[in-house]
Amino acid sequence: MAAIVLENLSKTYRVKVRGEGLKNAIKSLVRPDYREVEAVRNISFSVNEGEMLAFIGPNGAGKSTTIKMLTGILHPTGGSMNVLGYNPVKDRRRLSYNIGAVFGQKSQLSFHLPPVDSFRLLSSVYEIEKSAYESRLKRLADLLELNEFLDTPVRKLSLGQRVRCEFAASLLHAPKILFLDEPTIGLDVVVKHRIRDLIIKLNKEENTTVFLTSHDAGDVENLCRRAIVIDHGTVALDMPVKKLKYDYLNKKVVSLKLNESAGIPEPPGVELIKKTPYAVKFSVDTRIAPISKILAMLDAGNIADITIEEPPMEDIIEAIYMGKREGG
Amino acid sequence: MFTEVKTHLKLILKYFTFNLSALTEYRTSFLVQVFGMALNNASFAFFWWVLFDRLGTGIGGYGFTDVMFLWAVASTGFGLSHVFFANANRISGMIITGELDTYLLQPKNPLINSISARMSVTAWGDVIYGIVLMALIKASGMMWVMFGISIFTAALLITSIAVAGHSLTFYFGNMEAVGRTLWEFTITFSIYPETIFKGPVKALIMTAVPIGFITHVPLRLVRNFSWGTLLLLFGVTLAYALFAFILYMKGLRKYESGNLIVTRM
Structure with missing residues (x-):
């Protein structure tokens, strides 16, 4: 009812x-x-x-x-x-x-x-x-x-x-x-x-x-x-x-702090957001690249700190509108 | 209708005990404010006493005792209004900030619910001061009887005038200043001898904003009692309360709420 x-x-x-x-x-x-x-x-x-x-x-x-x-x-x-x-x-x-x-x-x-x-x-x-x-x-x-x-x-x-x-x-x-x-x-x-x-x-x-x-x-x-x-x-x-x-909720944002300057692997599904010598921020499309697989590809010894976040609701909503607009 | 009135009277009483316990949370501050207000009022009485003493005659047919009776009724009536309905003077603010939302979510009349929700601390000083003043001027039996009746009609009138003034905010946007001015106007006019007001001012305080019924009509009753005048006092008080209530309830339809972060103090 x-x-x-x-x-x-x-x-x-x-x-x-x-x-x-x-x-x-x-x-x-x-x-x-x-x-x-x-x-x-x-x-x-x-x-x-x-x-x-x-x-x-x-x-x-x-x-x-x-x-x-x-x-x-x-x-x-x-x-x-x-x-x-x-x-x-x-x-x-x-x-x-x-x-x-x-x-x-x-x-x-x-x-x-x-x-x-x-x-x-x-x-x-x-x-x-x-x-x-x-x-x-x-x-x-x-x-x-x-x-x-x-x-x-x-x-x-x-x-x-x-x-x-x-x-x-x-x-x-x-x-x-x-x-x-x-x-x-x-x-x-x-x-x-x-x-x-x-x-x-x-x-x-x-x-x-x-x-x-x-x-x-x-x-x-x-x-x-x-x-x-x-x-x-x-x-x-x-x-x-x-x-x-x-x-829309299939994105994770990963921020890394590195001990030594290094690049990150960029398989399909990974998109670089920001990079400085000792910090990298990238997004992962978990439909294409499961988060565990991406983490396994990183050099664990070089990581000083790591944060994995979900994109804020605003981003999701924005994505919804973008999708709607693109879709017609 | 009867159960409605009973339910809301009960609510007012609940808020009264609730707020009283809130005030005693800060005991020292409570006592200081109450006696501070009483002392503040007493200084005015002193000036009147000096004035009458120097003049040696009455003012516009009013003696010292008469003026003090006006003061006593205004003070205790005002005090009672602010002990029971302190939020009446904050209606404009509640409308603009969206504070009214909380009361509209509850199953009670929003006007009664919101204005009874707060108690003014200093108002207790006003309540006590009026009573002490009556004792000090050695008021007659008739004065005490009229005092006992008119503090309630005064409280209701003062509250209704505030409600009516602030309700205009529903119709015309922020009318906080108007409400506040009206309130000061109410106090000022009720503590001076009736006879000094003439023409349009007198007409105004006897009709649209019935300030004259707060203290002046009660004093007339002390001097020259008549059942007709007493009934008129009751009638005007109730009619004006009803007018303010309707003005508020009609305005509520235009309420637009707001999103300010609000804490109930």
């Missing part, structure tokens, strides 16, 4: 335009000019119950605007949407009992108080019964390992600890859909993994639908089976992550 359905959804902002300088500033005061900006243009898709969807695209593509419309924060200019049987515009409050959201840039926790106080407050905002709240909190605290710092004021927590608490805050009322907007931004690998584990667990055990935007290729790869790419407010691609990965 579909948990989220969007049909021709659009959102247009009216932006004041104004020329440079005082003269134009005064002119715009008296007679302002407006320009219409289409943040989201006629997008349609649906997400099934229990599905984990990656909703990706470059900055300003319309991702956050779409999430904000689906959660009832923004009113769309056109089209229709249905989230768990509710219209987010008309039934915002009833819908909000059933959805949770973590916005990497916004906090639900009170800065000066321990997270447990904010949790208790949220339990009354969501009208959760005391016993249900206590068992839920215990479960989330165990899963996210919060017990150590539940009583520490939020201002004294590290970013990783704070984000784990943000997740707990959004999950207290056991939402059926979890909207995540850049949830792992700025986090270290350990915390990222813990959060991914939690999301997978919730999806498995509670059939939670997950709607995720992230610039982290790892998030997309590890969590989602389907990805929708949005650009300039329209759906550019809608495909299984496996295919996305096959088509």
Whole structure:
């Protein structure tokens, strides 16, 4: 069954335009000019119950605007949407009992108080019964390992600890859909993994639908089976992550620091990005040249340091657009 | 409707206890700020006392006790507004930065939810100061009764005026300065004798921005009580609160959110 359905959804902002300088500033005061900006243009898709969807695209593509419309924060200019049987515009409050959201840039926790106080407050905002709240909190605290710092004021927590608490805050009322907007931004690998584990667990055990935007290729790869790419407010691609990965995530970037100046072998699939006497950076197309094979070809004795990275999500997205453009 | 009101009253009370415990996190700062504000207000009372002492007569038919009654109601009413709804004065900021998002995600009315979420520390000083002032001027029984009633209507009116002013941000873009000016205007006008305001100013503070109902009408009731005036006070307070509420809720449709990084302080 579909948990989220969007049909021709659009959102247009009216932006004041104004020329440079005082003269134009005064002119715009008296007679302002407006320009219409289409943040989201006629997008349609649906997400099934229990599905984990990656909703990706470059900055300003319309991702956050779409999430904000689906959660009832923004009113769309056109089209229709249905989230768990509710219209987010008309039934915002009833819908909000059933959805949770973590916005990497916004906090639900009170800065000066321990997270447990904010949790208790949220339990009354969501009208959760005391016993249900206590068992839920215990479960989330165990899963996210919060017990150590539940009583520490939020201002004294590290970013990783704070984000784990943000997740707990959004999950207290056991939402059926979890909207995540850049949830792992700025986090270290350990915390990222813990959060991914939690999301997978919730999806498995509670059939939670997950709607995720992230610039982290790892998030997309590890969590989602389907990805929708949005650009300039329209759906550019809608495909299984496996295919996305096959088509676009097949590049690794290898950086080497060398003891002595030397070249590197360049079999098919390897492309040199940058070379200085004691450092080399190259990309490997793993479809053509498996990474293990390339590493075996290097002179291990001459390597002072090595890093292997996945290309940033931006590059992948760029590759998607390039591909689309080239493809017609 | 009734359960709605009950749910939200409960929410306001929850925020109250929650915020109070947040303030006591910084105990010394809390006490210093509270007494600092009370002392700050007391200096004004001193100036009025000197003024009346030198003049030897009333000002526009107002005696020292009358002016102090205005001060007491304004101070405690303002204090209560900022103890319960400190965020009312930050509505413009919340609209512009997108801070409202957090409240719109929650299953409560966004206006009530957002304005009750913060408590001002110094406002406690204002609340206490008004009460102390009433005791100092040896207020009559009638004054105490009217004080007890009008601090609540005053708090509601002050909050509603802030909500109405800041809601304009939904319609016309950043109106933070307008909201703030309106707020200062409200305080200033409510602590001076009614009789010094004439013509259009008087019309304004009795209608569109009903500042006159914060302290002046209560004082009229002290001097010359009538049930009709009391009902008018209640009626205007409720009507204006409703007006501010509707203005805000209608404006919310135009809300555009924002992406500033926001922490709840």
